[in-house]
Amino acid sequence: xxxxxxxxxxxxxxxxxxxxxxxxxxxxxxxxxxxxxxxxxxxxxxxxxxxxxxxxxxxxxxxxxxxxxxxxxxxxxxxxxxxxxxxxxxxxxxxxxxxxxxxxxxxxxxxxxxx
Amino acid sequence: xxxxxxxxxxxxxxxxxxxxxxxxxxxxxxxxxxxxxxxxxxxxxxxxxxxxxxxxxxxxxxxxxxxxxxxxxxxxxxxxxxxxxxxxxxxxxxxxxxxxxxxxxxxxxxxx
Numbered sequence: 001x002x003x004x005x006x007x008x009x010x011x012x013x014x015x016x017x018x019x020x021x022x023x024x025x026x027x028x029x030x031x032x033x034x035x036x037x038x039x040x041x042x043x044x045x046x047x048x049x050x051x052x053x054x055x056x057x058x059x060x061x062x063x064x065x066x067x068x069x070x071x072x073x074x075x076x077x078x079x080x081x082x083x084x085x086x087x088x089x090x091x092x093x094x095x096x097x098x099x100x101x102x103x104x105x106x107x108x109x110x111x112x113x114x115x
Numbered sequence: 116x117x118x119x120x121x122x123x124x125x126x127x128x129x130x131x132x133x134x135x136x137x138x139x140x141x142x143x144x145x146x147x148x149x150x151x152x153x154x155x156x157x158x159x160x161x162x163x164x165x166x167x168x169x170x171x172x173x174x175x176x177x178x179x180x181x182x183x184x185x186x187x188x189x190x191x192x193x194x195x196x197x198x199x200x201x202x203x204x205x206x207x208x209x210x211x212x213x214x215x216x217x218x219x220x221x222x223x224x225x226x227x
Contacts, residue, residue, distance in 0.1 A: 031213040033213075033215075035217075040124065040219060041219055042119075042121075042205060042217045042218050042219040042220045043159075043205065043217040044217070045215070045216065048214060050213065058214070059216070090158065090159070092215075094213045094215075102147070102209055102213045102215065103149075103161055103164065104149075104159070104161070104207075106158040106159045106160070107158060108157070108158045109158055
């Protein structure tokens with residue numbers, strides 16, 4: 001099992017450009033989410049999905065779009081990048097542990113710089 | 116709405132000394148509590164979790180945490196730290212759904 005795979009690992013954009021961060025999981029998890037990590041602010045939830053065709057906003061959704069056409073994939077789109085979106089982005093696949101709680105499995109992260 | 120407060124942004128400690136990383140949460144419903152660890156230039160991995168039952172939870176690498184409902188706390192402890200424990204530690208809370216909210220993180224520096 002590969003777990004959660006994120007691409008690209010690094011990306012530099014100019015202000016106003018668009019791009020998509022890819023996330024794929026092979027654990028058949030229904031739930032997936034995107035976080036951004038910034039110094040001193042921990043991880044903040046951007047968007048999440050409870051299953052194919054269903055998405056919802058997290059704590060900081062502005063400037064980001066998501067879709068969930070399959071169980072495996074959950075791409076994050078930046079339609080018009082801004083310097084404030086410079087961050088490290090983590091995708092997390094959420095599965096039930098043997099005890100029933102939702103335990104996050106994280107991808108390795110994508111470091112995005114917007115100039 | 117849920118929230119998590121990690122009371123210390125940085126904790127320096129000497130090797131083999133004990134350490135406590137503090138976490139307080141707020142929630143209007145029953146919650147699950149977690150500690151995740153992020154080693155330098157890596158992703159996050161689960162350290163331990165509290166679901167129900169015994170308030171003292173043991174995790175990997177000798178860490179443990181105690182759930183205190185009256186104080187809404189979930190502090191992380193280790194009796195003797197190693198250089199390899201240098202990392203950032205995140206406290207997190209989720210409800211019976213999947214939405215997980217994180218604290219701002221605590222950087223643990225273990226000095227020789």
